Amino acid sequence: MSPSPEVKNPPELEFGNAWEYAAAPESVKVDIADKYGMFINGAFVAPMSRKYMDTINPGNEEVLSKIAVANEDDVERAVAAAKAAFPKWKRLKASERAKYLFRIARRLQERAREFSVLETLDGGKPIKESRDVDIPEAVKHFFYHAGWADKLDYAFPGRKGRPLGVCAQIIPWNFPLLMAAWKIAPALACGNTVVLKPAETTSLTALRLAEIFVEVGLPPGVVNIITGAGDTGAALVAHKDVQKVAFTGSTAVGKAIAQECAGSGKRLTLELGGKSPNIIFEDASLDQAVDGIVQGIFFNQGHVCCAGSRLFVQEGVMQEVLAKLEVRMQSLRVGDPMDKNTDLGAINSLGQLATIKRYLEVGEAEGAQRHQPSVKLPKRGYYLPPTWFTGVQPSHTIAREEIFGPVLSVMSFRTPEEAIARANNTPYGLAAGIWTDKGSKIFDIASRLKAGVVWCNTYNRFDAASPFGGYKQSGFGREGGRQGLLSYLELV
Ligand code: NAI
Numbered sequence: 248m249s250p251s252p253e254v255k256n257p258p259e260l261e262f263g264n265a266w267e268y269a270a271a272p273e274s275v276k277v278d279i280a281d282k283y284g285m286f287i288n289g290a291f292v293a294p295m296s297r298k299y300m301d302t303i304n305p306g307n308e309e310v311l312s313k314i315a316v317a318n319e320d321d322v323e324r325a326v327a328a329a330k331a332a333f334p335k336w337k338r339l340k341a342s343e344r345a346k347y348l349f350r351i352a353r354r355l356q357e358r359a360r361e362f363s364v365l366e367t368l369d370g371g372k373p374i375k376e377s378r379d380v381d382i383p384e385a386v387k388h389f390f391y392h393a394g395w396a397d398k399l400d401y402a403f404p405g406r407k408g409r410p411l412g413v414c415a416q417i418i419p420w421n422f423p424l425l426m427a428a429w430k431i432a433p434a435l436a437c438g439n440t441v442v443l444k445p446a447e448t449t450s451l452t453a454l455r456l457a458e459i460f461v462e463v464g465l466p467p468g469v470v471n472i473i474t475g476a477g478d479t480g481a482a483l484v485a486h487k488d489v490q491k492v493a494f495t496g497s498t499a500v501g502k503a504i505a506q507e508c509a510g511s512g513k514r515l516t517l518e519l520g521g522k523s524p525n526i527i528f529e530d531a532s533l534d535q536a537v538d539g540i541v542q543g544i545f546f547n548q549g550h551v552c553c554a555g556s557r558l559f560v561q562e563g564v565m566q567e568v569l570a571k572l573e574v575r576m577q578s579l580r581v582g583d584p585m586d587k588n589t590d591l592g593a594i595n596s597l598g599q600l601a602t603i604k605r606y607l608e609v610g611e612a613e614g615a616q617r618h619q620p621s622v623k624l625p626k627r628g629y630y631l632p633p634t635w636f637t638g639v640q641p642s643h644t645i646a647r648e649e650i651f652g653p654v655l656s657v658m659s660f661r662t663p664e665e666a667i668a669r670a671n672n673t674p675y676g677l678a679a680g681i682w683t684d685k686g687s688k689i690f691d692i693a694s695r696l697k698a699g700v701v702w703c704n705t706y707n708r709f710d711a712a713s714p715f716g717g718y719k720q721s722g723f724g725r726e727g728g729r730q731g732l733l734s735y736l737e738l739v
C-alpha cells in the first residue's frame with residue numbers, strides 16, 4: 248500500500264482552529280487505497296494470512312477498501328517488532344519521546360479534515376461529530392500526553408514510574424481514531440511500545456494514523472497496527488510477550504479477555520459497556536435538561552459506552568419533559584452522515600442494526616410504548632429513527648441491557664433516595680447525569696452514584712485531563728488524566 252496523496256486543509260486549519268464550511272454535504276475527496284496491509288515495524292506489509300476483508304461505508308453500503316486479516320503469524324511479527332523496539336524507546340530521553348507525541352498531534356491537527364471525512368465514511372457518524380469531537384479530541388490526547396512524557400516524576404512524587412513493555416490495545420468501532428489516541432498516547436508517553444488492533448468495521452483512520460507515524464519519523468516498531476476481527480484480537484491478547492492488555496468493547500469480550508489474562512502476569516485494563524442514568528429533578532432548567540438528554544443518548548447514534556440510556560424524571564415534571572422531548576425529537580435530522588446538518592448518521596453495521604431492532608421488539612413485547620418521529624430514511628445504508636420508550640419498568644430488558652443504539656428508556660421517580668437507588672440498580676457503573684438547579688443536591692447525589700463519571704447539568708463532556716473509566720461490569724482502570732498514566736507504568 249502506498250501512503251495516500253495529501254488533502255489540502257483550508258488555511259484556517261493550519262492554525263488548528265475549528266472551521267466552518269458552507270454547503271452540505273461535505274465535498275472534500277479523500278483518497279482511499281483499494282487494499283490496506285498492516286503497519287508493522289514502521290512499514291505497511293501484506294498479511295502472511297493473505298486474507299483481506301471488506302470495510303464498507305454504512306451510510307450507503309458501498310465497499311470502501313479491503314483490510315488485512317491478521318493471523319497468528321502476523322500477530323507474532325507485530326509483537327516481535329514492538330518487543331524489539333521497546334529497550335531503545337524506553338531508554339530514549341523522555342523529552343525526546345515528548346517531541347514525537349507533539350509532532351503526531353500537530354500533524355493530525357493539520358490533516359484533521361481528511362481524518363474527519365474518512366472517519367465518517369468508514370463508520371457512519373455525522374461529519375459534524377467527526378469534525379468537532381472525534382478528531383479534535385484525538386489531537387488533544389496526543390498533546391496532553393506529550394506534556395506528561397518528561398514530567399512523570401511529578402505525576403507520582405517520590406516514586407519512579409517504569410514502562411511495562413509491549414502493550415496490546417484492542418479498540419471498538421464507535422470512536423475509532425479517538426480510541427486509538429486514548430490508548431496509544433499514554434502508552435508511548437510512559438515509554439511502552441504498542442500493538443493496536445482497531446475494530447473490523449472501522450480500521451481506516453488507525454491505518455492512516457500510521458502514515459503520520461512515518462511522517463514524523465517515529466522509530467519503527469514503537470507502534471504497530473494489525474487489523475482483523477475477534478480471532479486476531481484473541482491471538483494478540485494471548486501472546487506471551489505482551490505485558491499489558493488494554494481493551495475497550497463489549498462486556499462479554501472483556502470477561503473473556505480477563506479470563507485469558509488471569510494468572511499470566513499481564514496487566515489489564517477494561518473499558519466496557521454501560522447503562523448510564525440521566526436524572527432530571529423538578530427544579531432543573533427543563534429546556535436545558537431536555538437538550539442534554541437528547542445529546543446524551545443520540546450523540547453518535549447512541550453508540551457510546553457512557554450514553555445516557557436510562558432517563559429518570561421526577562414525577563411532577565414528567566408530562567412537561569415528555570412534551571418537550573417530543574418536540575425536540577421532531578427536529579432531529581437523520582440521514583447522510585456526510586451532510587453537515589445531519590444529527591444522526593448511520594448505524595455502524597448491519598449486525599448492530601439487527602441487535603438494536605431486536606431490542607425495539609423486546610421493549611414492545613414486554614409492555615413499553617415505543618415513540619419515533621416520522622423521518623424519511625435513506626434507501627441504502629443502515630439507519631434507524633431516534634427512539635424513546637415510555638411505560639418502562641426497571642425490570643424491562645430495555646432498562647437493564649446496553650442497546651448501544653439511539654434508544655432511550657424513560658422512567659420516573661419521586662424522591663432523591665428513589666432516584667439514587669434506581670440509578671445504581673444496574674450491573675454497570677460507567678457514567679451518570681444529574682439535572683438540578685440546586686448545587687447542594689448536585690454534590691450529595693453525585694457522591695452517592697456509583698459511576699466513574701458524573702456530569703452535572705451537562706452530558707458527554709470529555710477532557711484529556713479528566714480520568715474516564717467504570718465500576719462494576721463497566722470495567723476497571725482509568726484513561727486520561729494523571730490516573731490514566733497508572734495503566735501504563737509500574738511504580739517503584
Ligand atoms: P466487541 O467487544 O466484540 O468488539 C470490540 C473489539 O474487540 C473489536 O476490535 C473486536 O475485533 C475485538 N474482539 C472481539 N472478540 C475478541 C476476543 N475474543 N478477543 C480479543 N478481541 C476481541 O463488540 P461488538 O461485537 O462489535 O459489539 C457488541 C456490543 O458490545 C455492542 O452492541 C455494545 O453493546 C458493546 N460495545 C461496547 C463498546 C464500548 O465502548 N463500551 C464498544 C463496542 C461495543
Ligand code: MG
Pocket residue numbers: 302303304305368369370448449450
Ligand atoms: Mg467501515
